[in-house]
Amino acid sequence: MLTGAVADDFTGATDLAAAFRSRGLRAAVVVGDRPVPDERVAGLDAVVVALKSRTAPVQEAVGASLEAADRLLGWGADRFYLKYCSTFDSTDEGNIGPVLDALRERLGTDRSVVVPAFPANGRTVRDGSLWVGDDLLEHSSMRHHPLTPMTRSRLRDLLAPQTDAEVTEVGLDVVRQGAEALRTALDTAPAGYLAVDAVDDDDLGTIARATAGHRLVSGGAGLALGLEPAGGHGAELPFPAFTRRRLVVCGSASTTTQAQVAAAVAAGHPTRKVDVSAALADPEAETASLAAWVRGLDAGSVPVVYSVGDPSDVRQAPAAAAPAVDAPGAGDPGTSDPGTGGAGPAGTAAGAVEAVLSGLVLELVADGTVDQVVVAGGETSGAVVGALGVGLLEIGPLLAPGVCWSAAVTDAGREVALVLKSGNFGSVDLFSTAWEALA
Numbered sequence: 138m139l140t141g142a143v144a145d146d147f148t149g150a151t152d153l154a155a156a157f158r159s160r161g162l163r164a165a166v167v168v169g170d171r172p173v174p175d176e177r178v179a180g181l182d183a184v185v186v187a188l189k190s191r192t193a194p195v196q197e198a199v200g201a202s203l204e205a206a207d208r209l210l211g212w213g214a215d216r217f218y219l220k221y222c223s224t225f226d227s228t229d230e231g232n233i234g235p236v237l238d239a240l241r242e243r244l245g246t247d248r249s250v251v252v253p254a255f256p257a258n259g260r261t262v263r264d265g266s267l268w269v270g271d272d273l274l275e276h277s278s279m280r281h282h283p284l285t286p287m288t289r290s291r292l293r294d295l296l297a298p299q300t301d302a303e304v305t306e307v308g309l310d311v312v313r314q315g316a317e318a319l320r321t322a323l324d325t326a327p328a329g330y331l332a333v334d335a336v337d338d339d340d341l342g343t344i345a346r347a348t349a350g351h352r353l354v355s356g357g358a359g360l361a362l363g364l365e366p367a368g369g370h371g372a373e374l375p376f377p378a379f380t381r382r383r384l385v386v387c388g389s390a391s392t393t394t395q396a397q398v399a400a401a402v403a404a405g406h407p408t409r410k411v412d413v414s415a416a417l418a419d420p421e422a423e424t425a426s427l428a429a430w431v432r433g434l435d436a437g438s439v440p441v442v443y444s445v446g447d448p449s450d451v452r453q454a455p456a457a458a459a460p461a462v463d464a465p466g467a468g469d470p471g472t473s474d475p476g477t478g479g480a481g482p483a484g485t486a487a488g489a490v491e492a493v494l495s496g497l498v499l500e501l502v503a504d505g506t507v508d509q510v511v512v513a514g515g516e517t518s519g520a521v522v523g524a525l526g527v528g529l530l531e532i533g534p535l536l537a538p539g540v541c542w543s544a545a546v547t548d549a550g551r552e553v554a555l556v557l558k559s560g561n562f563g564s565v566d567l568f569s570t571a572w573e574a575l576a
């Protein structure tokens with residue numbers, strides 16, 4: 138049995154895969170449309186394809202989602218999950234409705250539940266409306282989201298402009314009658330979408346049991362947390378051993394990452410700041426100089442290479458390419474996206490820092506110096522994944538919400554353990570403590 142999922146951004150894909158793992162499933166994230174040898178998928182219980190489709194043009198999002206579904210079908214997936222944000226980030230044009238319509242057709246099923254609820258993160262659905270903490274979605278900060286402003290809260294009203302299919306609301310009274318009654322209600326409802334109320338984790342468990350036989354489900358990562366634990370807990374699942382040296386690279390300008398760098402300095406880690414001027418003038422020389430510094434250190438140390446120690450280190454770009462020191466993070470925590478390569482344009486400080494940090498990781502992994510790397514920064518993570526040529530990340534131990542180890546094989550065949558984190562994620566001592574989970 139393989140569960141195949143399509144996620145509309147990288148962070149969401151990782152959250153979902155981590156949720157699967159916590160339910161005892163061996164799970165991996167496939168990065169966009171990168172090639173993945175079939176044997177890497179063998180033995181997995183869940184594969185989540187990470188797209189960048191949340192705010193892509195509708196036809197692009199539909200095309201990429203169908204391609205992902207076809208890959209998953211090719212790997213033998215028999216159950217499918219469309220993962221979107223728990224704040225239902227979309228516009229009247231899409232992309233949730235059109236992608237769901239296309240997946241239903243491709244998978245030959247006439248219905249799907251719609252379950253954005255994630256009670257642990259404060260997202261609940263009551264009387265068909267989505268709440269963020271104590272606020273209706275339309276009164277939450279999502280109302281002012283630059284790309285997907287959410288000005289309605291009722292799932293039916295959100296979905297109706299995006300699809301011709303019928304949207305049926307399934308209330309908490311039905312959910313609370315248990316999985317059997319809910320299954321009957323879901324299976325006898327009109328074809329289309331079933332917006333199901335869920336207020337707590339038990340409700341998600343009931344929905345997960347009631348939809349166990351459904352070909353397609355959709356929701357936030359919360360729904361996966363409702364799955365029956367399969368034969369044990371995530372922590373007991375196998376994860377490869379890594380025995381070479383460790384490295385931290387930070388391209389994030391977020392206050393959390395700055396605090397993590399300061400904590401690493403205080404804890405005695407060898408630290409070195411990227412020389413942005415040198416990186417701009419000659420990125421390869423700056424990379425080589427950093428690599429030589431790492432090689433010269435004690436092999437047991439954990440060097441930390443960073444580019445922003447305090448806000449004055451941020452080199453403003455002439456164009457609007459400077460990094461946000463702290464994004465407002467209105468929707469799911471962490472919206473930066475280490476999907477398929479960094480965003481910093483060539484010739485800018487951002488691009489130069491991405492090139493140097495990703496080049497450094499590549500150089501030290503390629504020659505076998507390093508095989509465990511923590512990367513801070515969403516775009517920076519994308520640049521590292523791109524440089525290494527990684528297609529599949531098998532999810533390992535969870536370190537914090539949205540932060541986990543993953544195991545990957547580079548396109549040159551090197552095995553590497555990676556933490557790819559949004560800048561503002563993780564505990565302040567992450568750079569010192571992350572390694573304990575691998576020991």
Ligand code: ADP
Pocket residue numbers: 388389390391413444445450451452453459460461473474479480481486487488489490491513514515516517518558559560561
């Ligand atoms: P976060 O997850 O915190 O948003 P990202 O890695 O996504 O972090 O984004 C940070 C961006 O800032 C990257 O493009 C990175 O290369 C760029 N950057 C890092 N340091 C500097 C600096 N000193 N000056 C200018 N840009 C920088």
